[in-house]
Amino acid sequence: MMNKYEEISKVIADEIDRNLFAEGDKLPTEKTLAARFQVSRETIRKALKNLIELGKIYNIQGSGYYLRRNGLHMASTLNKFSSITELIQNANLTEGDIEVQIFKRKPNDEEIGMLNINKQDSMFILERIRTANGESIVYSRNILPQSIVGQDFAEYYEPGSLSKYLELKYGIYIVESLMEIQAVREEDVLPYRLKLSDPPLLKFIQVHYDDKANPIYISYDYMRNDLIRFYVRRT
Secondary structure, eight states, X not given: OOOHHHHHHHHHHHHHHTTOXXXXXXXXXXXXXHHHHTSOHHHHHHHHHHHHHTTSEEEETXXXXXXXXXXXXXXXXXXXXXXXXXXXXXXXXXXXXXXXXXEEEOOOHHHHHHHTOOTTXXXXXXXXXXXXXXEEEEEEEEEEEHHHHOTTHHHHOOSSOHHHHHHHHHOXXXXXXXXXXXXXXXXXXXXXXXXXXXXXXXXXXXXXXXXXXXXXXXXXXXXXXXXXXEEOOOO
């Protein structure tokens, strides 16, 4: 015998499968659903959580519950700092790194200003494609001063969340980022694998800061907007 929340989640799932909701639609509020099914909001929360686990809907904190599109889909709020790893894992997908390259060069004038370093410092450039369930979703270029990560960075680097690696390896805690969102330009050099299907892309330029407000590294992330939706809560 099913619990009440399981019965409710089955009803909503059946309505989704019968296309009674348009893809991308927002579900009614917890209060509205509780009144409809004549149960407590706690029971509704359990039903909605079950639907999330079934891959039928996803939640944007502070905004509500939305129908999940077919195939891969991730959602992120820009109000809170989160890594690409967290974005993928929160969608219950398996992350991966491919086409990883690490090399060194001298900083340009823009990087000197953004990271508050001198022109003699060497920079590690980490380029990679982040994947979710094997599909390319983000091309990342991270720029880190050798004075921060040491000359053995390339030797000991581990795939996954760069901020988590910096925390575990160097005791550097990334607590905030200053982000700029730009249109992708023709002069932006992108890997062939990501350009192959000509997906819509958003370009994120971020300077990441530690808990002492020191700039640690720059990231250029080209994210597939057909697979990742971004939300901003305005109050």
